[in-house]
Amino acid sequence: MSTESEPIEPESSHAAPSSTDPTAADRYAALRIIGWPDDEELRLAAGDARIARVIGQHRSGFDVAEFAGDQRRVQPPAAWTRPRGDPTERAVVGDWVALDAEGKNIARLLPRKALLKRGAAGEHYRQQLIAANIDHVLVVSGLDADFNPRRIERYLLIIQASGAAPVLVLTKADQCDILDDVLEVLENERLTGIPVYPVNAKDAASLVVLHPYLGPGKSAVLVGSSGAGKSTLTNTLLGTQKMKTNEVRANDQRGRHTTTNRVLIPLPQGGCLIDTPGMRELKLSGEEDLADGGFDDIEALAGNCRFSDCGHSNEPGCAVRAAIESGELDDVRYASYCKLRDERDAAAVTLAQRRAEDKVLNKALNKRLKDKYGRR
Numbered sequence: 001m002s003t004e005s006e007p008i009e010p011e012s013s014h015a016a017p018s019s020t021d022p023t024a025a026d027r028y029a030a031l032r033i034i035g036w037p038d039d040e041e042l043r044l045a046a047g048d049a050r051i052a053r054v055i056g057q058h059r060s061g062f063d064v065a066e067f068a069g070d071q072r073r074v075q076p077p078a079a080w081t082r083p084r085g086d087p088t089e090r091a092v093v094g095d096w097v098a099l100d101a102e103g104k105n106i107a108r109l110l111p112r113k114a115l116l117k118r119g120a121a122g123e124h125y126r127q128q129l130i131a132a133n134i135d136h137v138l139v140v141s142g143l144d145a146d147f148n149p150r151r152i153e154r155y156l157l158i159i160q161a162s163g164a165a166p167v168l169v170l171t172k173a174d175q176c177d178i179l180d181d182v183l184e185v186l187e188n189e190r191l192t193g194i195p196v197y198p199v200n201a202k203d204a205a206s207l208v209v210l211h212p213y214l215g216p217g218k219s220a221v222l223v224g225s226s227g228a229g230k231s232t233l234t235n236t237l238l239g240t241q242k243m244k245t246n247e248v249r250a251n252d253q254r255g256r257h258t259t260t261n262r263v264l265i266p267l268p269q270g271g272c273l274i275d276t277p278g279m280r281e282l283k284l285s286g287e288e289d290l291a292d293g294g295f296d297d298i299e300a301l302a303g304n305c306r307f308s309d310c311g312h313s314n315e316p317g318c319a320v321r322a323a324i325e326s327g328e329l330d331d332v333r334y335a336s337y338c339k340l341r342d343e344r345d346a347a348a349v350t351l352a353q354r355r356a357e358d359k360v361l362n363k364a365l366n367k368r369l370k371d372k373y374g375r376r
């Protein structure tokens, strides 16, 4: 998979470090603009190395930036080019890497804090790594006909497995007269603990509530269906018309899919934004934990069933059925749980198969290398 990326816009107030002899302080100040966090562990791991952030992946190498506006193509370590190597050991957009002194090759991947991934769309199952080192994932959902709690639930489940914190941004609040009802629905979804912000994505004042998530050293990513308002939100935060937006077609309220690039965007708020293509074909990766993903009550109920392998259909002593009958558990929510669980389990099986396959192939490759070159 390869994505084209746009160069980062330089910010006039922050000069790029001098290419002749940037001091360490200059270099860190420049990295700060593109999201370098306050993280002692990361700083120690980087040591004296020349650091850059990955902003794009291509067949012919990785694009990295050392400061806002920078974009250079560099080559990965040989180990990353093995076709069946573990993709999580290779850099992905958002990763910090150490470069060699000339800045031509990636020497190593620096430790990452969060990794957002999903089951990849397409014929052959593969996990798709979306972005690394994300502090917050802004789940953007329009308060229009597109509003769908099930989709939000699914996003939250995927985010929960990533290590990043979800923030729910409900756009088009200015056009919504059933906001209270929506918030009540969300309350019943047990999204408690996840911040929810109804906003007008076109109005900068309305987005001030998001600034705490977008400050210096913070990286955020926007996810949401096409037409949800991601580009509008980005433009308003930037205070410019940087991203193209298309008018929503009146009949289905969806904008045409206009976001095609995955871009790292420094924000005036001090942090930076990674804009991913609309995640339309969202599949679970198989590693999600449904209890952590907001279904802890159902998982707890299932733990009270008489049989540990209860299928919650006609078994005697089933705590889940009892809760549905007593009205304690909403059956629609339970159905949604079952659907996500089955999807997660199916993805987990495929993921395990895929990993076993990789192992066999790597073994075969190692044997071939050993036969040819002797002990390695």
Ligand SMILES: Nc1nc2c(ncn2[C@@H]2O[C@H](COP(=O)(O)OP(=O)(O)OP(=O)(O)O)[C@@H](O)[C@H]2O)c(=O)[nH]1
Residues within 6 Å of the ligand: 171, 172, 173, 174, 175, 199, 200, 201, 202, 224, 225, 226, 227, 228, 229, 230, 231, 232, 233, 244, 245, 246, 247, 248, 255, 256, 257, 258, 259, 277, 278
């Ligand atoms: N009134 C109002 N309109 C909005 C709001 N957010 C987005 N829109 C409109 O909704 C349409 C789609 O918004 P976009 O920002 O293009 O949506 P997107 O999520 O970037 O879509 P893709 O690029 O296809 O992923 C545009 O016409 C926006 O002007 C909002 O909060 N209020």
Ligand SMILES: [Zn+2]
Residues within 6 Å of the ligand: 302, 305, 306, 310, 311, 312, 313, 315, 317, 318, 319, 320, 321
């Ligand atoms: Zn049961």
